[in-house]
Amino acid sequence: MHFLNSIPLSLQTVLLLIASNIFMTFAWYGHLKNLATAPWYTAAMVSWGIALFEYLLQVPANRIGFQQAGITVAQLKIMQEVITLGVFVPFAMFYMDQPLKLDYLWAGLCLVGAVYFIFRSA
Template identity: 55%
Template sequence: MSTILLLTLSNVFMTFAWYGHLKFFHDKPLWATILLSWGIAFFEYMLMVPANRFGYGKFTGYELKIIQEVITLSVFVIFAWLVLGEKLKWNYAVSLLCIGLAVYFAFGVNRTPAPAA
């Protein structure tokens, strides 16, 4: 469970690093925005690297990446709604459903045990 929590927290930082400037720093010079985003992303790496290290062995590399992508999209949907004020359109919802199916196929069908770490 620590892997999932760390991945979630890291994705909150990364979402703000990548997209927060669209709302909060759009009037700043691009170079300053890039430096600020790098500073925020530093904290993402401080959480992402341990998440992957602790998770590998419980999950395969593929599974870690799939988990990370689902968390990324989940965090972004909330961010887009609350921070950017964007609505979830039907086609985006269908896209998320397709990703949910990918998770099912990755974890629900003949799951192979992770390699010993």
């Protein structure tokens, strides 16, 4: 993992959060497609197994961001929400075959406002 040393800490944080969010999105919603007829407890166990990988990426991301890159907890949370929407929309459209909605744009614009307010004093 020496190649990580050449990547800025804030970018490491973002990349790890993106990867962790991909796992979490599949853990939370993938069972709706892949395990639709399975009992809920089977879906929960599979989701929990997928979520483990999310935590293995999310915990280091937040530690790097907070402890080393100087990103505040509030900034990390807003970054996570923006990343969540950025991961969820393509997941919903391409994996879950959901239609693109204008509401995704409005939600994204609200998050742009949240990013502005949380980072403006940084």
